[in-house]
Amino acid sequence: MEPARIYDQIHEFDNRADPYTLYAELRQTPVVRLDDGAYVVNTYEHIVALLHDPRVSSDSRNLAHPPATEQLPPSFIRVDPPEHDRLRGLTMRHFGPPHSPLVVESMRGELHELVKDLIDGIAGRNQADIVDDVAYPFPVTVICRLLGVPREDESRFHVWADEIVETLGPGEGSVEERTRRRQSAGLALAGYLGELAQSRRENPRHDLLSGLVTYHGPEGSMSETEVMTTAVLLLIAGHETTVNLITNGMLTLLRNPGMLERLREEPDLVIGAVEELLRFEPPVHFLPQRVALDDITVADVTIPRGSSIILALASGSRDPAHVHDPDRFDPDRPYIQHLGFGGGIHNCFGAPLARLEAQIALRQLAKRLVNPRLVTDPPPYRPSSTLRGPRHLVIAYDDVLPYQGD
Amino acid sequence: MDLTRCQGYGQCAFMAPDVFTMHGQEALMYDPDPEAAQRERVLQAAAACPVQAIHIDRMATQHRTREPELSYATSHGDDAFKRDGHIVIVGASLAGGRAAGVLRRDGFKGRLTLIGDELYEPYDRPPLSKQVLTGTITVEHTALPHLREIEVEFLSGTPATGLDLAAKQVRLADGRQIDFDKVLIATGVRARPWPNEQEAALDGVHVLRTLDDAHRIRERLAAGVRRVLIIGAGFTGSEVASVCRDLDLDVTVVEAGPAPLAGALGKVIGEVAARMQRDAGVDLRCGIKVEALDGDADGRVRGARLSDGSTVEADLVVVALGAVRNIEWLAGSGLAAGPWGVATDAGCRAVDINGLVTDDVFVAGDVARFPHPVYHYQFMALEHWGNAVAQAEIAAHNMLSDQAHRWPHLSLPVFWSNQFGVNIKSVGVPTIADELVIAQGSVEERRFVAVYGYRGRITAAVTFDQAMWLDFYRDLIQRAAPFPPDFQMVGRPDELLAVPAEGPPRLTPAEGATVVVTGHDPAERRVTLVRHQ
Numbered sequence: 001m002e003p004a005r006i007y008d009q010i011h012e013f014d015n016r017a018d019p020y021t022l023y024a025e026l027r028q029t030p031v032v033r034l035d036d037g038a039y040v041v042n043t044y045e046h047i048v049a050l051l052h053d054p055r056v057s058s059d060s061r062n063l064a065h066p067p068a069t070e071q072l073p074p075s076f077i078r079v080d081p082p083e084h085d086r087l088r089g090l091t092m093r094h095f096g097p098p099h100s101p102l103v104v105e106s107m108r109g110e111l112h113e114l115v116k117d118l119i120d121g122i123a124g125r126n127q128a129d130i131v132d133d134v135a136y137p138f139p140v141t142v143i144c145r146l147l148g149v150p151r152e153d154e155s156r157f158h159v160w161a162d163e164i165v166e167t168l169g170p171g172e173g174s175v176e177e178r179t180r181r182r183q184s185a186g187l188a189l190a191g192y193l194g195e196l197a198q199s200r201r202e203n204p205r206h207d208l209l210s211g212l213v214t215y216h217g218p219e220g221s222m223s224e225t226e227v228m229t230t231a232v233l234l235l236i237a238g239h240e241t242t243v244n245l246i247t248n249g250m251l252t253l254l255r256n257p258g259m260l261e262r263l264r265e266e267p268d269l270v271i272g273a274v275e276e277l278l279r280f281e282p283p284v285h286f287l288p289q290r291v292a293l294d295d296i297t298v299a300d301v302t303i304p305r306g307s308s309i310i311l312a313l314a315s316g317s318r319d320p321a322h323v324h325d326p327d328r329f330d331p332d333r334p335y336i337q338h339l340g341f342g343g344g345i346h347n348c349f350g351a352p353l354a355r356l357e358a359q360i361a362l363r364q365l366a367k368r369l370v371n372p373r374l375v376t377d378p379p380p381y382r383p384s385s386t387l388r389g390p391r392h393l394v395i396a397y398d399d400v401l402p403y404q405g406d
Numbered sequence: 407m408d409l410t411r412c413q414g415y416g417q418c419a420f421m422a423p424d425v426f427t428m429h430g431q432e433a434l435m436y437d438p439d440p441e442a443a444q445r446e447r448v449l450q451a452a453a454a455c456p457v458q459a460i461h462i463d464r465m466a467t468q469h470r471t472r473e474p475e476l477s478y479a480t481s482h483g484d485d486a487f488k489r490d491g492h493i494v495i496v497g498a499s500l501a502g503g504r505a506a507g508v509l510r511r512d513g514f515k516g517r518l519t520l521i522g523d524e525l526y527e528p529y530d531r532p533p534l535s536k537q538v539l540t541g542t543i544t545v546e547h548t549a550l551p552h553l554r555e556i557e558v559e560f561l562s563g564t565p566a567t568g569l570d571l572a573a574k575q576v577r578l579a580d581g582r583q584i585d586f587d588k589v590l591i592a593t594g595v596r597a598r599p600w601p602n603e604q605e606a607a608l609d610g611v612h613v614l615r616t617l618d619d620a621h622r623i624r625e626r627l628a629a630g631v632r633r634v635l636i637i638g639a640g641f642t643g644s645e646v647a648s649v650c651r652d653l654d655l656d657v658t659v660v661e662a663g664p665a666p667l668a669g670a671l672g673k674v675i676g677e678v679a680a681r682m683q684r685d686a687g688v689d690l691r692c693g694i695k696v697e698a699l700d701g702d703a704d705g706r707v708r709g710a711r712l713s714d715g716s717t718v719e720a721d722l723v724v725v726a727l728g729a730v731r732n733i734e735w736l737a738g739s740g741l742a743a744g745p746w747g748v749a750t751d752a753g754c755r756a757v758d759i760n761g762l763v764t765d766d767v768f769v770a771g772d773v774a775r776f777p778h779p780v781y782h783y784q785f786m787a788l789e790h791w792g793n794a795v796a797q798a799e800i801a802a803h804n805m806l807s808d809q810a811h812r813w814p815h816l817s818l819p820v821f822w823s824n825q826f827g828v829n830i831k832s833v834g835v836p837t838i839a840d841e842l843v844i845a846q847g848s849v850e851e852r853r854f855v856a857v858y859g860y861r862g863r864i865t866a867a868v869t870f871d872q873a874m875w876l877d878f879y880r881d882l883i884q885r886a887a888p889f890p891p892d893f894q895m896v897g898r899p900d901e902l903l904a905v906p907a908e909g910p911p912r913l914t915p916a917e918g919a920t921v922v923v924t925g926h927d928p929a930e931r932r933v934t935l936v937r938h939q
Contacts, residue, residue, distance in 0.1 A: 052877050054846055054855075054895035081897035082848070089431075097419040097428035104420050268446065271453045293894040305894065335458045343456060344874050352420035355454055 003029040007040055011385045017378035019285070019385070020327065023315035031301040037064075038308035039292075039301070042315040044322035044339070046298050050290070050311060051344035057291040058084070058346060064306030070183055072190055073225060075233040077346055078289065084345065090222050091230055094211030095146075096352065104352050107142070111356060114138055115364045116403045123400035127375070130393040134365070135246035139357055143238025146353075147231060148207025149196060157235065160189040165240045166383050186232060193231040194224065208234070234350070242354045244283035244389025246361045249274065251393055252281050253362065254374050256329050263366035267406075270363045273331035274355055278317075278340025280329050285314035286386045287342060313339035314388075363406065370399040407436055409532065410792035410820050411459035413873045414829055421454050422447035430827030431853070431871045435537050438530060439547035463551055483806040487587060491516040493805060494576055494584055496566045497592030497732075498522025500530065501771030501794040501801075503550055505590055508802035510556050518558045519584060521576065523565035523593075526617055532791060534620035535645040536824060540652055541628060545621045566593070569739040571758075571767065588766040588805050591736070591748055591756065592798070595729035595772045595789060600637070605699035610707035611723045614642055626722050627653060634658070635710055635720035637696050639666035641823045643726030644679065648825040651686045658689040658718045660696050660710070663910070669728075671836050671868055673908035675856055678849055678870070682826045699723060729789060731773050741767065744935070747775030747787040752814040754801035759921065760933045768805055770797035776815060780883065781838055781865070790821040818880055822873075828852055831873045833880045834866030839907040843890045845879075846897040847872055855879065858907055859889025 001009075003026060009015055010022045023042065026032065030043040041047055050056050057080050060067055076087035093099045118138055122128040140158075144151045163185035167178040197213050204210035212227045222230065253259045253273070263269050290309040295302050303309060317338040318326040341348035348354070365372070372395050379390040414432030418425075425440040425448055440448055452460035484491075493509060495502045498520050506520055522528075529548040537543045561578070568577035569589070576584045597613035600606035612623050627634075627650075634650045636643045639661035650657035663669060665676030666683060683690045695713040702708045709719040733743040742749035742759045748769045749757040754776065756767035769776075771794040775787040800815040807813075822831045836842075839858035847854035847870075855875055858866035864887050867879030882891060890904050925931040 049878070049881070052874055054875055054878060054897065055893050057896055081846070085853070085897075097416050097423070098430060101419055101423045101427065105423050268449055271446075271449050275453045293896070334464075336453070337456070337458050341456070347415055347456060352417060352454065355421070355450070359450070 001025070003032040004034050007032055007034060013381075013383060016381035016383075016385065016388065019314070019388070020318060023312065023318060026312070027315060027319060030299040031303070033301070034310075036308075038310055039298075039303045040310045040312055041298060042312035042319075043299070044316040044319035047311050047313065047316040047339060048343060050296075050298065050309065051339075051342060051346075053296065055292065055294045055296050056309060057293050058289065060289055060291065062291040062293055062306070063308060064304075067179070071187060072183075072229055072232075075229040077233060077349075081345065086219060087222070087226060087230065088345075088349065089219065090215065090226075091208075091212065091234075091349070093215060093217075094208045095349075103146075104356065107146070107353070108356065110145070111142065111360050112364075112406055114141055115361050119364055119368050119400060120403070126398065127394060127396050130250045130365075130395060131243065131247050131390060132392065134361060135243045135250070135393075138246070138361055139242035139354075140239055142353065142357060143235060143350075146208055146238070147234060148200060148205055148209040149193070149235065153192070157189055157192060158239075160185040160192075161236050161239045164189070164236055165387050189235070190228040190232050193235065194228045197224070197227045197231065237348075237350055238353075240387050241283040241350075242357050244387060245274075245277060245354060245358045247390050247393050248281035248283065249277045249358055249362045250365060250395070251374070251377075251379065251390065252277060252329055253366065254372060254395065255377070259329075259331075260366045260369075260372065263363060267363065269331055270359045270366075272333070272336065273362065274358045275336040275338065275340075276329060276331045276333065277358070279323070279336055279338030280317070282314050282317060282338070282340040283387060283389060284340070284342070285312070285388050287311040287313060288386060311339075311342075313342065360406070364403075368401045368403065369395075369397045370401060372397040407434075407438060407530075408459045408461065408792075408795075409434065409822050410790075410795075411457045412455075412822070413457055413876070414871070415456050415874075417454040417456065418451035418460060421451040426451055429824065430829070432829035432873055433824035433827055433871075434829070435542065435824070436533075437537070437543045437547055438533060439543075439549065461551070482808045482811045484808070487516065488513055488806060489515050491587040492519070492585065493517070493588050493590065494519045494521065494586035495590045495592060496521045496569075496576060496735075497590075497594055497771065497773070498524070498528050498560065498562065499592070499594055499771070499794075500528060500550065500791065501594070501798040502590070502592040503528030504795050504798035505592065505770060505802040506556050506558050508799050509805065510558075512803060512806055514806055516587075518556070519561065519586075520558050521561045521564060521566055521578065521584070523563065524616060524618075525563045527560065527562070529617055531615075534617065535614055535642050536649065538620045539624055539627060539646065539649040541624060545617045545624075548617065566735050569736055569741070569767075571740055571764070574766070586766075588768065590801055590805065591767065591769045591773060592771045592794075593732035593735070593773050594794075595731050597725070598727040598730045600699065600725045600727075602698070605701070606725070607705075608699060608701040608707040608723075609705050610721055611699060611725065613725045614646065615729070623722070623724065627655070631655060631722045633718070633720045633722075635660065635696075635718050635723045636726055637710075637723065638726035638728065639663075639679075639683075639690070639692070640669055640726060640728060641667065641821075641825075643724065644683065645823060645825050646724050646726065647683060647688050648686070651688060651826070656689070658691065658720065659683065660694055660712060660718070661690070661692045662695045663692065664908075665692055666690065667830075668908075669837075669910050671832070671856075672839065672842065672858075672910075674842060674905060675836075675868055678852065679825075679830075682828065682852060686826045729772070731787070733773065746785075747773050749785065750774050750776045752777055752779065752816070753804050753812045754797055754815055755804065759935050768801040770794065770801040778835075779814070779816065780818065780886075781835055784838070786819075786835065788819050788821075790819055792820045793817070818883055820876075820880075828870050829873060830868065830870055831876055832866060832868045833876050834858065834864075834883045836866040836868055836907070837909045838865045839909055841889065841904040842907040843902045843904045844899055845891055845902065846875060846895060846899075848899075857889065857891055859904070862889055863887070864889045864891060 032040040118134045167182040200210040201213040292303045292307045341351045375394040379393045382391045419428045426436045528550040565579045597615035633656040636659045664673045666679040668676030697711045736743040750769045772789045777783045796817045804812045842858045845857045853871045856868045921933045
């Protein structure tokens with residue numbers, strides 16, 4: 001089959017449960033030119049090189065045919081240095097080192113507590129939906145607390161967040177329709193967060209949103225619009241990715257006999273298991289919006305300046321030229337290097353939190369569920385091929401053991 | 407920790423903030439031997455590292471294969487030697503220790519002897535000028551892992567004094583003679599002492615190279631000093647100055663060259679480093695020499711007289727004048743060894759003074775002087791952590807290989823330095839350059855990529871807090887890409903302006919080596935080294 005057709009098939013909903021055999025076929029052609037002139041790069045070595053290649057932009061305004069100007073300016077994942085560095089730095093200042101090295105560390109206790117409560121909530125029955133009962137509410141609560149968004153508003157922004165993710169593409173329905181829906185949801189969410197930011201400006205609290213609106217330093221401060229776009233980005237990223245990591249994790253552990261037992265007996269194993277999951281069943285399959293600023297030759301193909309570049313991260317992480325026996329889930333690999341969080345200057349902002357969340361949730365699930373098993377395999381999937389994960393993951397179990405610390 | 411790989415993602419500092427801390431955007435400080443209570447967090451930190459630069463209970467490797475540490479290199483070497491041979495490694499620091507580990511990993515079952523002049527097992531030097539001096543960690547925490555688990559006979563505190571190639575023996579200071587089948591020379595360098603012995607002996611005058619040196623300087627700093635004088639603003643001197651400012655100590659740096667780091671990075675980038683030092687409150691004086699050190703009646707250092715006629719009062723003096731290669735013990739061995747190092751082929755085999763490659767003598771680390779094909783086969787000796795590890799791996803592999811399976815040492819030089827909250831990294835050889843451009847970022851913000859070129863070809867790149875781009879430039883160097891790199895890039899200044907790099911006067915290969923060629927018959931024709939007294 002023609003490589004561009006393999007790529008189309010990957011996005012067909014019927015292939016959501018297993019895109020990996022198609023990725024393997026796609027990798028026969030490391031750089032694939034699509035009908036619309038975009039280039040898909042799908043081998044590990046070349047993806048890593050492009051993630052660290054300064055000739056690759058994340059700003060769609062550099063496309064040969066740039067899209068119509070959106071009402072909201074792009075967030076920091078869609079701009080380049082120095083703008084990117086300024087905005088990401090102004091955000092990181094309230095989340096991580098060097099200025100706030102203890103934010104994530106100080107959340108550890110809270111993360112354990114949240115997972116404990118969610119698992120307590122599925123005790124007393126024999127069936128649960130890992131997505132609705134644990135994997136979705138957990139990271140959502142965490143990102144809400146971190147940002148300072150009231151958890152009770154969740155039903156409002158859930159719809160917008162889903163809409164934004166499910167219209168992300170590529171390959172899902174007409175581009176115009178998707179863009180219209182995404183922009184309208186984005187504006188609604190931005191409006192909501194803008195109001196919240198305004199109230200924090202007047203009454204700051206100990207949350208990230210308050211930090212963003214109140215900080216004024218030598219490197220400047222964020223404009224009101226920048227606060228909105230940054231908050232939208234963080235809320236969505238905190239919403240729509242870790243849920244897939246935890247759910248894919250539980251699915252993979254249940255598919256690999258003996259893994260849950262090992263997790264019970266070897267508490268450190270979950271650390272490697274989450275890295276291997278990020279390689280083996282990552283939440284993010286594509287980075288769809290990179291742009292070549294110059295002619296770039298990759299694997300003997302010259303990608304012309306102004307072309308769109310799509311990085312097939314999930315394919316790269318399963319590249320047999322990078323990792324031995326790539327289709328085997330093996331948390332004992334001595335070095336696990338993957339593209340689960342992207343790489344380079346745009347490396348996932350929330351990666352430390354996502355890792356901890358997944359480690360804590362999967363360890364607790366392994367320890368407390370007695371004889372868990374899948375009810376349906378494969379589970380039903382959400383539409384997106386980019387942020388890929390099950391819509392539901394129903395499991396059955398005999399009992400839920402009481403929490404006994406971690 | 408392999409800071410050669412580190413790109414400053416900071417993930418470890420999120421996961422284990424008591425062990426890993428970021429000083430500025432990219433500069434990472436860490437405790438190499440954290441408490442057991444940190445175990446889980448350190449495992450999380452190591453797993454989270456996007457470039458897998460954190461090694462827990464295992465050796466860092468510069469040559470990582472698809473199945474790291476699992477698939478041993480096929481060497482096809484002599485099985486009897488691998489089973490019963492005797493390998494002697496002279497020098498028990500990073501290169502020596504690493505080579506021992508690789509020899510065992512790759513199936514050497516014979517006798518392995520490691521000779522070290524210090525009493526300590528191999529330790530990691532980079533923290534000595536940073537975390538150890540600030541007092542964040544103690545010197546004991548710098549031990550390199552794994553020697554304990556390698557079956558090796560460790561002769562510590564016994565310097566080697568001679569090498570007899572015909573008898574295949576290493577002579578030790580205590581009179582012992584150790585037979586070998588193959589020998590690895592990894593004796594490294596020592597700090598260049600203050601030339602005036604009397605002044606050097608003053609209380610409060612120190613060099614910084616060894617664990618003991620670092621310990622002594624740390625004790626001085628902890629006891630309280632009024633002003634520190636640092637002689638020499640290379641990487642070590644600059645890092646010590648940075649530590650002094652972190653400790654809020656007054657510090658004067660005197661540098662004979664035009665700017666700090668100019669010897670390695672050229673004057674243009676050196677001047678960026680100079681501004682960094684002055685902004686941090688360092689009293690930096692360039693183009694000036696220290697004429698003499700003065701002591702008081704009790705033999706304690708009191709200050710220095712400078713070539714511009716001024717004086718500096720200081721009660722702690724750190725002499726950071728670079729290094730001297732430890733080659734004296736090889737005098738008379740017949741190897742091409744001199745102040746420039748011990749010459750080797752590209753596969754770490756020693757070359758004798760006639761230019762003949764030896765079979766059983768290998769060299770790795772700071773003491774080795776090897777030809778680099780990427781740089782016109784010019785011979786170079788590098789004092790870089792990553793080079794010591796890479797050469798040790800190549801040397802160990804080649805010691806076990808037949809000639810069809812030897813590896814060349816082709817890694818491009820990479821080094822890093824953390825100072826004044828900035829992570830400086832370099833790939834290639836910035837001293838082989840006639841021009842440079844700032845290709846990305848901003849010099850004013852001290853976040854930039856400087857690209858060096860020599861006769862229209864890219865030869866090196868230096869980043870200040872921009873380590874994530876370094877591999878891109880490494881690939882350009884390896885491809886002999888044209889200079890200047892005239893691409894459209896993110897963070898590119900409006901105009902690429904090539905300026906003279908103003909590097910140090912380039913040394914010619916093996917400068918100062920004078921030989922006399924004698925004999926006519928091919929079997930008799932030989933070279934004799936003329937020794938300068």
